[in-house]
Amino acid sequence: MSVTAHLVTGVEGFDLDAEITCAPGETVALLGPNGAGKSTALRAIAGLQPLTGGSIRIGDDVVDEPGRRIFVPPENRRVGVVFQDYLLFPHMTVRQNVAFGPRSTGSDENLVTHWLEALSITDLADRRPAQLSGGQAQRVALARALATDPHLLLMDEPLAALDAATRMEVRGRLRHHLAEYEHGTVIVTHDPLDALVLADRIIVMEDGRVTQEGPTAEVASRPRTDYLAALLGVTLIRGSAREGVVTCSDGGELVVSDTHVAGDVVVLVRPQAISLHREPPEGSARNVWQTSVTSVDIHGDQVRVGLTGPAHPPLVAAVTPAAVAELGIAPGSAVWASLKATDISVHPA
Amino acid sequence: MSLRTRPVHQQRTPRVLLPLALIAFAFLAIPLIGLLIAAPWGQMSELLTTPTALEALRLSIVTSLLAAAIAVLLGVPLAWVLARREFPGRTLVRGLVLIPLVLPPVVGGVTLLAAFGRRGLVGQYLYDWFGIQLPFSTAGVVMAEAFVAMPFLVITVEGALRTMDRRFEDAARTLGARPSRVFLRVTAPLIGPSLIAGAVLAWARALGEFGATITFAGNFPGVTQTLPLAVYSALEVSRDEAIALSVVLLAVSFTVLVSLRGRMLGGRG
Structure with missing residues (x-):
């Protein structure tokens, strides 16, 4: 499904006012420096940070609109999130982690097996998160998010916790998986390479505002802000x-x-x-x-x-x-x- | 000139501190050694199997476990509210909850009498309406023990709830888990070690409880006379029996300490 959001929140002196859209099947990168409000935007879409203004629509459903006193809590939003350091439950095995979502909602547990296989982590099913490498943990986190059959996938710095060598390999594989996912994906990153390789469209955020937005190749070759020109300016x-x-x-x-x-x-x-x-x-x-x-x-x-x-x-x-x-x-x-x-x-x- | 090397974490001891530290250690250790030396090891089994001793032991185990269970059942929700909910007067509530930690236990017993005694604030209705009389009953022992023990559990668990990485709870919610499932399957296991430590501390405190118990529940063998009360009574008739019972309590304390060594001895578990 798609997401259409006008995100307005003011928390602890930080003020976010950004329009973010993502079409079904599209991968959008939220690119920006640290402190630009990217993660806050992601938390707002997930329902972990209520808006103070604006609205969020996932598919046809309004999930947050303070003006009309609408707020759907995260557990009812069907939004899958891959967190920055994955946040796999340390006291559960890989399989229990992936099965946590379907068991919480009483939905189809066949998806657990499906995603364990699709992400080639079936062999790791009985391990604890502490026994996984960074790349393996990332796949488990992705499987756990997808096993709930989410209508929207959010990823917060999905590659930041990996070392350089693993990163390149995981980035390539992630692009492959995202291409298969039928709904929209929003990826938060401060690494231009992640955005360039993974995203169809880039939304650039600086200081809580969207400063540029467009198809990846266009944003990459025609950066409009100094930050982006310094960061990208590549073809x-x-x-x-x-x-x-x-x-x-x-x-x-x-x-x-x-x-x-x-x-x-x-x-x-x-x-x-x-x-x-x-x-x-x-x-x-x-x-x-x-x-x-x-x-x-x-x-x-x-x-x-x-x-x-x-x-x-x-x-x-x-x-x-x-x-x-x-x-x-x-x-x-x-x-x-x-x-x-x-x-x-x-x-x- | 060569530099003396030492492990980085080893600081030089100021000369004045060392003798004082030794005195402090001796002050704490000598009574324990004294107890072990004075213990009538030969008659231990007879002394601990007198009807009074066995009754006190049984009563202590039952009441302290019940008190610890009550502390967990009621204390964990209270800790959660204190750690996670903003409400007016929260500081005051926390202060009240922690008072039994610093209150002389005898005073705790007096407050319990004032509230739950037959003419007390709540006690009069319990008695008039239901015929329930808590003072000087085994239930009164459990109440007195829970009263002094629960704050240990509450502060331990509240601290753990504050310091845990709450993003795990966020992750669970995005996976569709309702708040009660998040608490039972994610929060509780993540604070598990602190929960166990708090429960063991509360249990140990309940087991050793004396002042509030004797004030609120009295000292009736078989009904309210727990081990510490039995030690106190035995001192007047048989010093050997008092020492033997004390050795039992010391052994329990030592076991608790060892089981919590990760937290109390600053070790790594």
Whole structure:
């Protein structure tokens, strides 16, 4: 199901006023710095933090609207939550944790077996949370949330508790599971990579307000706030990797340095890594294309140049105003672009 | 110059403290050793199997366990309300609840008489309407013991409810659990160690209760004479019997201490 929320709460001097929507089957990332109100927003949707204004609608049901004195407690909302450090009940086994929801509501316990299998944790069913690795605990937390057959899934920093190596693997697997989940998913994260890899749409929150919102690729390549520009400003490309070449979903190919990764990937390119030339460049860059300029935007002391061509996916290059003048760059002009394979980061998706 | 090394957690002892610490330890330990030396080990089995001793032992076990059970049954809900509900006068309520901790037990007995005695605030109606007479009965012993023991349970459990990670309760609620299920399946198990510690402390306090019991319930063998009361009575007739019963109580205290060593001795359980 979907969620449509206008969240207004003022707790302990912090004031949140944000509109958040998530369509069925969509994964939305709430991205923002610590203290931006992301977790408060998530708690409000879950019913753990009552609103002081606005309203929350899950599917067709209004679950919180102080103006009309409506408040549905969390146990009746059918919202699954994966908490930041998972909060698996330490005194229960994995199976008891996953079965806790269905037993609380008297609903179908077949879902327990289903999710234990789907997340490959059947072998861990008799273990206690203390005996699990971070990645395993994350899967148990996800299984526990999904076993209640929730109409909406909320995840609070689902990868923050993992070490870097596990993180990459779990991120890829999580994307796969979320793609199968029919209802909406809202993920809170302060890590842009999580948002880029996992989300269809990004809602950026700063200081309790939404500062930007849009499809992931658009937000990634056209950040509107300084915070986001510093954090992101990257071009996000989806594609499929094979032997060091990524065939991009939007057309074109990229030569990357990682020759082992295969299958669906998310590729990130920093605009600063792309060089523009008037003549065909000779050098070490593995990716060289003839291309044409679609847009020129001045961003502080950088100029972001949109590029399109038959051999490469749509890209953005960041160059200095001096370079723009020297190369005579304007929308419609033809230039050569080069990008080193080592400047492209590839993430399994 | 070489630096003397020592484990980081070992602090140097100020010279003045050490002798005083030794005196304090001796002051606490010598009476216990004295009791064990004075104990008539040879006649122990005869002394502890006199009808009076056996009655007192049986009565003590029954009443203290009942008192501990009442403390848990009523004290846990009270602790929950004090820890989780905001209401006007909460500080006052907590103060009243904890008074028996600092009140001289004899005064506790007097207050019980004033409330539940045959002409007391509540006692007169209990007697007039139902014919129930609590003072000088076994039920009175249980009441006196529960009165002094319950605060131990309440503060232990309230502290645990305040310090536990309440997000586990949030997690349980998002999984569809109603408040009573959250309490029974998540909160109670998570505070389990404190709940057990509080119950054992309350039981030990009930077992050792003397002042409130003798004031409110009297000292009738077989009806209200618990072990501590029997020790007191025996001192006048047979010092050996008093010491033998005391050894039993010491053994119980020692066992309680060992079972709670994680909390009371600052160890790691």
